[in-house]
Amino acid sequence: MGRKTWESLPEQIKPLQGRINAVISSNPDYELPEGVLQFDSLDQALMAISTSGIIDRVFVAGGGQLYAEAVLHPELEQIFLTRLEADFDCDVFFPEKIPEGFDIISATETMESDGLEYYMVILERTEEALLDADETVEELVDPEY
Numbered sequence: 240m241g242r243k244t245w246e247s248l249p250e251q252i253k254p255l256q257g258r259i260n261a262v263i264s265s266n267p268d269y270e271l272p273e274g275v276l277q278f279d280s281l282d283q284a285l286m287a288i289s290t291s292g293i294i295d296r297v298f299v300a301g302g303g304q305l306y307a308e309a310v311l312h313p314e315l316e317q318i319f320l321t322r323l324e325a326d327f328d329c330d331v332f333f334p335e336k337i338p339e340g341f342d343i344i345s346a347t348e349t350m351e352s353d354g355l356e357y358y359m360v361i362l363e364r365t366e367e368a369l370l371d372a373d374e375t376v377e378e379l380v381d382p383e384y
């Protein structure tokens with residue numbers, strides 16, 4: 240996760256349990272609790288993790304800056320996307336365009352929690368896009384596209 244996402248997490252849930260936490264920051268002196276890894280780029284993190292021999296899957300947990308880099312990364316395999324059916328006053332966003340070559344492999348029905356409707360979609364990189372065009376993917380991910 241990016242340094243700002245780390246800072247946005249409530250103290251009581253840091254570090255995120257059951258997984259190795261890695262924070263990306265260009266500041267080598269940035270202080271993190273023991274056990275939380277720090278890297279100065281996404282690539283440096285991926286390289287260290289892939290050679291560790293103990294990590295099977297890496298999840299990029301945000302925020303906007305890191306997502307923007309991750310969706311263009313050649314090693315990206317899947318995108319787990321939750322879409323909330325409501326408007327919010329936001330200043331950080333997931334990248335607007337889903338990269339080419341990704342298809343929806345599963346989607347939930349619209350669900351509801353505390354009056355908020357949402358659905359989840361999993362996109363996966365495919366050798367050959369089965370759906371005709373990313374436009375279709377974008378329509379599914381964003382019905383107002």
Ligand SMILES: NC(=O)c1ccc[n+]([C@@H]2O[C@H](COP(=O)([O-])OP(=O)(O)OC[C@H]3O[C@@H](n4cnc5c(N)ncnc54)[C@H](OP(=O)(O)O)[C@@H]3O)[C@@H](O)[C@H]2O)c1
Pocket residue numbers: 240241242243244245247263264265266269279280281300301302303304305306308331
């Ligand atoms: N809805 C969601 O799914 C979701 C998920 C996660 C986060 N969020 C929200 O997103 C917001 C934070 O997003 P953000 O875009 O402002 O920040 P961010 O991506 O979390 O973090 C940005 C920081 O990460 C470091 N960084 C990122 N890319 C880097 C690179 N290539 N090389 C070196 N350092 C790099 C830099 O830290 P330094 O400045 O220290 O160098 C940069 O300032 C928070 O409000 C959080 O709550 C939402």
